[in-house]
Amino acid sequence: MKPYSKSLASVSSVASPTPGLNKTILALTWGKTKEFLSYKFRRSGKLVVEVPAYCSSQASAACGHTHSDNRVCQSDFVCQSCDQRDPADHNAAAVIAKRGVRCKV
Numbered sequence: 001m002k003p004y005s006k007s008l009a010s011v012s013s014v015a016s017p018t019p020g021l022n023k024t025i026l027a028l029t030w031g032k033t034k035e036f037l038s039y040k041f042r043r044s045g046k047l048v049v050e051v052p053a054y055c056s057s058q059a060s061a062a063c064g065h066t067h068s069d070n071r072v073c074q075s076d077f078v079c080q081s082c083d084q085r086d087p088a089d090h091n092a093a094a095v096i097a098k099r100g101v102r103c104k105v
Contacts, residue, residue: 051099053092060084061094 038048057077059066065081072078077091084091 049100051096053096056092056095056099057088059095061086061091061098 034050041048055066058068058070060070060077060079060082062084063079063082065079067080069080070077071088075088077086077088078084086094
């Protein structure tokens with residue numbers, strides 16, 4: 001055994017992240033981003049509306065039907081109720097935009 005093997009093992013075990021560390025860092029980053037955008041938008045006279053993104057990738061922008069089967073694959077969205085077909089990102093953006101309009105009223 002090389003003399004430095006043990007110290008490298010102990011360093012790597014100390015450096016490995018705890019299970020919740022990445023989630024905490026990500027939450028802080030999004031919090032700062034939201035704070036910065038809110039400040040900039042309000043300063044320029046624009047409205048800021050916080051919208052829940054929950055299930056936006058599974059909900060249809062056309063009819064509102066929500067189901068996990070609506071996502072055929074990572075990039076495609078096909079509503080099982082109304083047969084709306086869209087790229088998944090476009091559909092989710094439309095769902096979030098509609099939610100924002102509802103929150104504003």
